Amino acid sequence: MKALHTGAALLAAVVSCALGVASLVGPDRSLPRTPAWKDVIAPLAGAPLPHGAPVGLLDRLGASRSDCRFLLLEAAWRRPDVSWTAMPDFPLDSHDDTVVTTDDRPTAPGWREIWASGQVRLFRRTSR
Amino acid sequence: MSAWLPVALSLLGGWGISRWHRRLPGAPGAVLGAVLWGVALMGTSLAVLDLAGIRWTPAALAFPAVVAAAAGFLAHPTAPRSGRREWAWGAAAAAAVAARAVAVAAVPAFGWDFRYSWGLKAKVFALAGGHDFAWLVRPPDWLAHPDYPPLWPDLIASGVVFGGDPAAAAAAWQALFVIGIAAACWECATPAPAPVRALAAAVGAWVPVILTPSVAYSGYAEPLIAFGISAGVVALLGAISGQRGAWIAAAAAGAILAATKNEGIALAAALTLAAWRTAPRRAALAIALATLGSVGGWRVAAALHGVTGYASVLSPAWVAGRFLHLPGAFRAVVTPIHAALFLAWAAALAALGGRDARPVRIIVGVWAGALLAAYVTSPLPLDHVLRFSLDRELSVALPIAVAAGLRSVRFSGRAGGRPAPGAVSTG
Numbered sequence: 371m372k373a374l375h376t377g378a379a380l381l382a383a384v385v386s387c388a389l390g391v392a393s394l395v396g397p398d399r400s401l402p403r404t405p406a407w408k409d410v411i412a413p414l415a416g417a418p419l420p421h422g423a424p425v426g427l428l429d430r431l432g433a434s435r436s437d438c439r440f441l442l443l444e445a446a447w448r449r450p451d452v453s454w455t456a457m458p459d460f461p462l463d464s465h466d467d468t469v470v471t472t473d474d475r476p477t478a479p480g481w482r483e484i485w486a487s488g489q490v491r492l493f494r495r496t497s498r
Numbered sequence: 499m500s501a502w503l504p505v506a507l508s509l510l511g512g513w514g515i516s517r518w519h520r521r522l523p524g525a526p527g528a529v530l531g532a533v534l535w536g537v538a539l540m541g542t543s544l545a546v547l548d549l550a551g552i553r554w555t556p557a558a559l560a561f562p563a564v565v566a567a568a569a570g571f572l573a574h575p576t577a578p579r580s581g582r583r584e585w586a587w588g589a590a591a592a593a594a595v596a597a598r599a600v601a602v603a604a605v606p607a608f609g610w611d612f613r614y615s616w617g618l619k620a621k622v623f624a625l626a627g628g629h630d631f632a633w634l635v636r637p638p639d640w641l642a643h644p645d646y647p648p649l650w651p652d653l654i655a656s657g658v659v660f661g662g663d664p665a666a667a668a669a670a671w672q673a674l675f676v677i678g679i680a681a682a683c684w685e686c687a688t689p690a691p692a693p694v695r696a697l698a699a700a701v702g703a704w705v706p707v708i709l710t711p712s713v714a715y716s717g718y719a720e721p722l723i724a725f726g727i728s729a730g731v732v733a734l735l736g737a738i739s740g741q742r743g744a745w746i747a748a749a750a751a752g753a754i755l756a757a758t759k760n761e762g763i764a765l766a767a768a769l770t771l772a773a774w775r776t777a778p779r780r781a782a783l784a785i786a787l788a789t790l791g792s793v794g795g796w797r798v799a800a801a802l803h804g805v806t807g808y809a810s811v812l813s814p815a816w817v818a819g820r821f822l823h824l825p826g827a828f829r830a831v832v833t834p835i836h837a838a839l840f841l842a843w844a845a846a847l848a849a850l851g852g853r854d855a856r857p858v859r860i861i862v863g864v865w866a867g868a869l870l871a872a873y874v875t876s877p878l879p880l881d882h883v884l885r886f887s888l889d890r891e892l893s894v895a896l897p898i899a900v901a902a903g904l905r906s907v908r909f910s911g912r913a914g915g916r917p918a919p920g921a922v923s924t925g
Contacts, residue, residue, distance in 0.1 A: 372906075376906075378845045378846070379900070380697075382842050382845035383697050383700075386900050389704075389893075392835075442639060443638060447617070447621070450618065450622045456638070
């Protein structure tokens with residue numbers, strides 16, 4: 371019985387250590403390490419956004435729901451000083467006065483583009 | 499380099515507290531004690547400053563650590579001396595641990611849950627100089643898990659407060675946890691001969707899966723939980739005989755676990771239950787109070803500010819359906835890594851015989867039950883949850899379970915290791 375316990379303990383230790391070493395080259399499970407959304411949103415770091423104010427990020431035209439979600443999260447990572455919300459389109463009925471787009475959609479009436487870099491454009495409301 | 503400053507300060511302060519702690523019987527050794535009290539000190543400092551409305555600044559975070567370190571110089575712990583042969587095996591273990599710690603420290607965290615949950619919260623908290631409940635009430639996405647206890651993002655935020663990058667700060671803390679897990683495993687196997695203890699330390703340092711440099715693991719909270727349960731098990735094994743230094747350490751480990759993540763709360767509950775069944779009542783009570791204080795303090799603060807998370811689904815029909823779906827979902831996601839983890843667990847459990855290992859068996863049993871309950875009540879798709887968590891959950895308590903199994907290993911024809919059950923060593 372004692373030998374069985376010893377053998378089991380040593381087997382557990384060897385398998386565990388081997389798994390730990392194997393972890394150095396572990397699988398990424400198909401998740402991209404540098405997906406497109408990181409590059410798309412990168413210029414946002416320099417955008418003149420109002421600190422603490424709510425800012426809407428408009429869904430990117432043609433992007434999947436999942437990619438839009440990650441764009442929003444990447445925006446939060448780049449600019450944690452801003453209160454981000456997801457917006458399907460120019461928010462005509464919300465209180466937000468600032469929105470960001472990452473595509474080339476035309477400017478909506480009542481909004482004015484005030485800054486752009488790469489695919490990122492910043493809009494301010496001009497009238498309600 | 500600035501990301502390392504709070505880690506170094508924590509170690510310094512932890513060393514000071516550990517020097518006083520080691521005047522009590524059953525206290526952890528120097529290395530485990532310094533890491534345990536260092537994490538506890540930094541976590542407590544961040545929480546107390548936030549509660550007091552004092553902004554997190556480098557000076558405010560450094561002050562408690564410097565005071566604790568200065569106090570440590572006045573203490574005179576009584577540490578047992580190691581023999582020459584033990585030092586040789588200690589050096590071998592240190593080399594294995596250093597290799598993993600350097601590998602972990604060299605890769606700044608980049609996993610998605612790090613970037614959009616743990617690290618994002620750390621950035622927000624550092625920017626606000628404390629817990630930003632206004633942000634937690636209205637996060638950009640549920641992935642931020644606003645209701646989770648905040649110790650891991652708090653520790654990362656400490657690196658940001660000192661001017662470091664959150665990714666580098668996470669890597670620095672995780673390198674420290676590698677050392678802490680390895681020291682706990684070394685101490686856990688203390689009754690065994692030195693070569694076996696060195697093997698246990700290597701098992702701890704090379705904990706599988708959770709430190710993989712991958713977008714699915716990098717910078718996650720599991721290494722902190724693995725450290726918490728490893729330190730907790732070692733301390734509990736010493737607390738069984740009522741040693742005051744051991745149950746104080748177990749209480750600290752319970753508080754760390756409960757402040758980290760929902761899985762940590764489950765492990766802290768398992769630690770408490772194991773103490774209740776195997777240790778003197780005052781030890782169990784101390785662990786229970788530390789756990790409740792840690793998790794209760796956060797839950798009350800979060801509730802008062804209106805912070806919510808997504809709720810489990812408790813309807814019998816849902817739970818029954820998930821149970822029925824579980825085997826199929828498991829078959830769909832299982833990989834050779836899972837198979838190897840189950841093999842390691844089967845071997846570890848087979849080695850956990852005897853009265854000495856009863857607390858570990860209780861913890862593993864409660865932990866397994868809590869995991870099953872979480873899977874069958876989660877509102878998220880079962881395949882998704884299993885694919886992105888099962889291997890991590892199987893890994894957090896594996897090193898300390900393996901180390902507990904190694905405790906009873908003796909080589910024939912040779913004297914065993916130290917007789918003291920799992921509490922005292924030079925670490």
